[in-house]
Amino acid sequence: MAGGNAIRGSRVGAGPMGEAERGDSAPRVVVQYWCANGHETRPSFAQDSGSPVPETWDCPRCGFPAGQDQANPPQPLRNEPYKTHLAYVKERRNDADGAVILEEALASLRARRLVP
Template sequence: MADRALRGVGLGSKTFEDEQGVEFAERRQIEFDCPKGHHFAVTFALEAELPTEWECKKCGSVAVRSDGVVGEEKETKPARTHWDMLRERRSIPELEDILNEQLTKLRESDRLY
């Protein structure tokens, strides 16, 4: 078994392939500015879709692109409230009936004490 051992090599940590004939993707750097004054650059492939925001490497704040490119604002729906969901399931007269039933139960339980 000793004759098959790879001496002086950390298994799994190195590759013996060379970079000859390997063509790397073209790249470009996009610079970002953090609201806390940090400035940094991130490297992207040329064909990659470029983000307009990136997390600051130093403080974790949301940094924006230095070149002034801003993203499109997405149309957002207003948050559905409990009342909105209730109105999808019940009509106003039904809700009034339920309210009256619950008030009656509450008043009757007060008389017991």
């Protein structure tokens, strides 16, 4: 015997389905992008959005940048390792400059110590 439930198989709040009920979707353009690993991505964009199609797109599979030219995809960005403050200072100054600055700082501290 059937339970007599008229909405069996539906969820609460379910409305009519279909394109006629939601309205027409905007005309779309599909653009192909390729990354350095050879992955193809095909996002679609609204034709009448007024904004241009992006030159690059992030590959959803590997995260590398993807371009529209399959033969010459953009190269992935190189991540620089973390540098400490001391590493940046050593790039700007050599050991001789560092010794001079250290001596000036020590002389200044010694002079302050002698003043009562």
